[in-house]
Amino acid sequence: MRNFIAWALPRLRADKRLIALYCAVYFIWGFGMDWFGAQVEIARFTFWWQVITCYLLYMIPISLLLRGLPFHTQYAYGLIAMGFLEFGGYALGTSFAYPNNLLDAFFGERTFALGMALFFALYFPLGNWMVGKLFAFFFKS
DSSP states (O other): OHHHHHHHHHHHOOOHHHHHHHHHHHHHHHHHHHHHHHHTTSEEESSTTHHIIIIIIIIHHHHHHHTTSOHHHHHHHHHHHHHHHHHHHHHHTSEEEOTTOHHHHHHOGGGHHHHHHHHHTTHHHHHHHHHHHHHHHHHOO
């Protein structure tokens, strides 16, 4: 445990501008995906504020921990993180999957949460890449 803490704490300490950029990107991304999921009736959060708890308070710290790692490593760890999040969201009823949605029709209803976890695990490497590019554009000379 001490080794993990020694590894994690420096990774969580980041430039305030970088953290603000993560917050802006993930906040917009989260609301956009929640809106899209509701519009096409795939899935949505039960409460609007879950965008903040999931995207900002859960996904940003994980993204910070994973940044700088290879794409496949970020995806693998992201899959574990999203697996717990998706499982918990649907088990607790804080996420709502529309009945007979597009993903159920294509992949089958028993694979819905797995499909969501596989998709959303891409957020970590893609989010880190996007925020890194934006940070370099806005703040690096």
